[in-house]
Amino acid sequence: MLILHRLAGLRRGFQEIVDASADSNADDGHDPEGSTIAYEHSQLAALIQQTGRHLDDIEDARMRLVGRPYGLCETCHRPISVARLDARPVARDCIGCAAIAR
Numbered sequence: 001m002l003i004l005h006r007l008a009g010l011r012r013g014f015q016e017i018v019d020a021s022a023d024s025n026a027d028d029g030h031d032p033e034g035s036t037i038a039y040e041h042s043q044l045a046a047l048i049q050q051t052g053r054h055l056d057d058i059e060d061a062r063m064r065l066v067g068r069p070y071g072l073c074e075t076c077h078r079p080i081s082v083a084r085l086d087a088r089p090v091a092r093d094c095i096g097c098a099a100i101a102r
């Protein structure tokens with residue numbers, strides 16, 4: 001899930017900028033670094049938004065292909081746990097059903 005890693009990286013970068021500007025106690029309008037931080041901030045916000053839209057597009061395409069929402073178990077139709085999807089993004093069934101199937 002390359003795009004998810006990219007989104008996570010962007011969000012981390014965004015948070016670092018938010019933290020850094022909070023720490024510096026600086027007024028963006030008067031600090032010479034402020035305009036740079038504000039610019040990076042808006043660039044990252046735009047990238048995060050764009051990446052989110054890509055994910056929505058991917059999910060839409062996936063739904064058209066397989067006709068079911070991502071993250072639902074194919075067997076019991078209940079949500080697959082986030083931990084399982086993190087470990088195995090392509091998991092098609094929940095841990096309970098996977099254990100029974102084995």
Ligand SMILES: [Zn+2]
Pocket residue numbers: 073074075076077078093094095096097098
């Ligand atoms: Zn299941």
